[in-house]
Amino acid sequence: MIQTLGQVMLYVDNQEEGAQFWSEKFGFTIIAEEDNGQGMKWIELAPTTDAETTIVLHNKELIAKMDPDLHLGTPSLMFYTKDLDAFYQKLQNNQVTVGEIVEMPSGRVFNFADNENNYFAVTERA
Structure with a gap:
């Protein structure tokens, strides 16, 4: 039986910039940086050091060479925050591209773009 979602793999063009x-802009902590010495490197990040789910940045070009049939598209991620307005303002202050805050049946939400123009969403959740 699965207990929790452990990691989300993001395949990026530039791991360091990601x-x-x-x-710096989103406030995540780098949990680990690993390099197997054979060209395979990954960077693991999370909102806190004790988060149950982390994001792992992998080199898209290298992964494509290792497994040409692997889907390397960006997953659709929804992040939760307790104070949507403050977090929205923080991202704006950090020059992150953000969409308008919209009211959905599940609550208020906005989207944002990372440094490679992949879009994700944030919603308010207590």
Whole structure:
């Protein structure tokens, strides 16, 4: 039986720039940086050091060479925040591209783009 979602793999063009975006602009902590010494490197990030789910940045080009049939598209991710307005303002202050806050049946939500123009969403959840 599955207990929790452990990691979300994001395949990116530039791992260092991706890590910089998620840590500096979004406020995530770098949990680990691993390099197997054979060209395979990954960077693991999370909102806190004890988060149940982490994001792992992988080099898209390298993964495509290793497994040409693997789907390398960006997953649709929804992040939760307790204070949507404050977080929205933080991202704007950090020059992150954000969409308008909209009211959905499930609550208020907005989207944002990472440094590679992949879009994700944030909703308010207590």
